[in-house]
Amino acid sequence: MRKAAFLAVMAVAMLLMYASVHAEGKVYESFEGANDWNAENWDNVGGVTMTISAEKFSEGKQSLKAVAKDEEEDWKNRFVISKEAALDLSTADMYMDIYTDAPSGVSVAIAFDTAGEYYESGNKLLNQGWNKDIKFELGAKDFKCKASDWKNSVPLADRSDISKVFILVQHPKKMKDVTVFIDNIRFK
């Protein structure tokens, strides 16, 4: 009887371990090597300084440290980073982990260039500290693009033809020293 109970406990434990590993999905970016993300210099965004850092990480031993530059124009209260890609995300959602020291008010969105069009997701508010497994549903119908008149009301089109991945970080106007650590970007 005790042996059976023990075996049952072990079986449940192994099942949970398998589920845990399986749920991690494929890591698209873990920032373990050189940084190949670029800062966008659009008119309506602020500057950002990026470094690969071992200060805070959620996967591997490093993450991307992104520090917003203080801008004179307080409406430039976001920065955008991007990476060239060649992805088929027809059936995937996007996940990432972000750490911020900011007590409140920092938020994140993602965007894609797909078949020549730019699509941007809704904007998710971050808690202070680690925000793990932030999920962006790529099948959702709340992306915005030029054709939607920049209303968050359309699905992400051409998901099989992703040529660029963007991450957008917003913060309150006049907030100083906005720093985030981004890690463990997954598509699953």
Next chain:
Amino acid sequence: MRTLLYMAAAAAASAAILCAPRAQADETLFEGFEGNSYWYGVDWENTGQVNLEVAGENASQGNGALKVVIREEATDWKNKVAFFKEANGIDISKNSEVLIDVYNKEAAGIEIAIGFRTGEGWVYYESGRKQVNKGWNRDISFGLDSPGYKCKASDWKYNAELEGKNNIGEFYVLVYRPVKMANDVVYIDNIRIK
């Protein structure tokens, strides 16, 4: 031997629990009033004057709270103050409520409401009012899905849905008094989106 087996089983179960994916916290702190304030009083004709400061007293979360100093008004229809914070287009469409803690120092009859500017048109929506008793009022809840909001399109009747929840431009807090504003102080803290 049995002890060893039990210990092994317990260790395996603990490892499984530790390795299992963590559930996301279902609340996000919209404002804890730690550090600088990013809140501004409105300049509407029908609101009274208010002074806002982050204070290290009467905090329900962290070390700071927003001290709302309501100033006396001569006109009795100025029975509320309102203030707001920019929300940078956050998406709260998958959330169901906003929770706020309010400390009411002494006045009776205080009520609180929340408001939003949403969507590309920055349409203003305001919730129904909630009573604030003397002392701490924790977890005052405002539902996001009920048709109890007012806006211009509803002729300012509380029967509208909050539209544009996937694009919140500004978040408002309103403090009401039943009659004209007298000098009063309330503290607001721990604004969460759940």
